[in-house]
Amino acid sequence: MQQTASALLLLILSCLLPCSATAHFGMIIPAQNTVSPDNRTVSLTLSFSHPFEEIGMPLEKPAAFYVVKDDKKTDLLNSLEKTSLMDHLAWQLEYPVKRPGVYHFVMEPHPYWEPTEDSFIIHYTKVIIPAFGADDGWDSATGTPVEIIPLLRPFGNYTGNTFVGRVQQHGKAMANTAVEVEFYNQQQQYSAASDYHITQLVHTDSNGIFTFTCTNPGWWGFAALSTAEYLLKNPEGQEKSVELGAVLWIFMDPPQQNRTSLMREIPKPGNLPPRL
Numbered sequence: 487m488q489q490t491a492s493a494l495l496l497l498i499l500s501c502l503l504p505c506s507a508t509a510h511f512g513m514i515i516p517a518q519n520t521v522s523p524d525n526r527t528v529s530l531t532l533s534f535s536h537p538f539e540e541i542g543m544p545l546e547k548p549a550a551f552y553v554v555k556d557d558k559k560t561d562l563l564n565s566l567e568k569t570s571l572m573d574h575l576a577w578q579l580e581y582p583v584k585r586p587g588v589y590h591f592v593m594e595p596h597p598y599w600e601p602t603e604d605s606f607i608i609h610y611t612k613v614i615i616p617a618f619g620a621d622d623g624w625d626s627a628t629g630t631p632v633e634i635i636p637l638l639r640p641f642g643n644y645t646g647n648t649f650v651g652r653v654q655q656h657g658k659a660m661a662n663t664a665v666e667v668e669f670y671n672q673q674q675q676y677s678a679a680s681d682y683h684i685t686q687l688v689h690t691d692s693n694g695i696f697t698f699t700c701t702n703p704g705w706w707g708f709a710a711l712s713t714a715e716y717l718l719k720n721p722e723g724q725e726k727s728v729e730l731g732a733v734l735w736i737f738m739d740p741p742q743q744n745r746t747s748l749m750r751e752i753p754k755p756g757n758l759p760p761r762l
């Protein structure tokens with residue numbers, strides 16, 4: 487009995503502490519970051535998580551989920567299937583790509599009531615995937631209330647490249663807005679140098695523009711945060727503020743090394759220095 491109680495306490499603590507200390511991110515992570523003729527299906531996983539620590543939260547079925555290509559919106563909400571990510575409810579989709587183009591996948595979640603922040607959270611989340619060599623339209627808006635427009639092309643990047651984005655609300659630049667940045671630290675490959683390093687932070691300038699240099703290969707999430715002009719009623723019926731997030735995920739590839747140049751560096755057995 488005591489064991490159950492302490493396990494329960496631990497469970498409650500593990501749920502509360504990370505949520506109050508670090509940032510939540512809407513996430514849309516594809517299994518591959520581009521679409522090529524030999525890999526035509528995009529597998530997407532949608533979640534609401536703490537990406538660096540890999541701590542999950544439940545994501546109810548989103549209010550909307552769609553793909554935008556050449557300003558044409560296609561509803562995908564009813565194609566979502568339940569899955570589990572980081573031990574919490576998440577959603578997945580297999581999307582077969584038939585034509586070249588740049589595909590903007592967008593999730594609009596239902597408001598998430600977060601008691602530890604005394605606020606609702608809505609993260610409008612986006613990932614941009616190019617198919618079959620196409621590369622136009624990557625900087626077009628999808629029309630969510632708040633949005634990050636990439637100024638760096640959001641694909642075909644190497645680790646160490648600097649992401650540049652413009653944050654806008656209903657098309658207008660958002661000056662002096664906080665943008666939280668987290669690396670999706672899959673399989674806890676990296677550890678944070680301090681708690682500050684888990685969620686990094688940058689502000690937009692007077693034109694709504696921010697820059698951030700990505701230091702690791704993998705998926706990077708940017709969440710531009712603001713407060714909605716409206717309030718929503720919490721489960722107790724009290725009116726509470728709503729945090730709006732404009733979230734964008736981009737992928738940084740590791741540098742590629744040619745096999746041949748690698749071979750050249752390896753000395754042939756005949757050239758090895760004699761053993762002493």
Ligand SMILES: [Cu+2]
Binds near residue numbers: 505
């Ligand atoms: Cu959380």
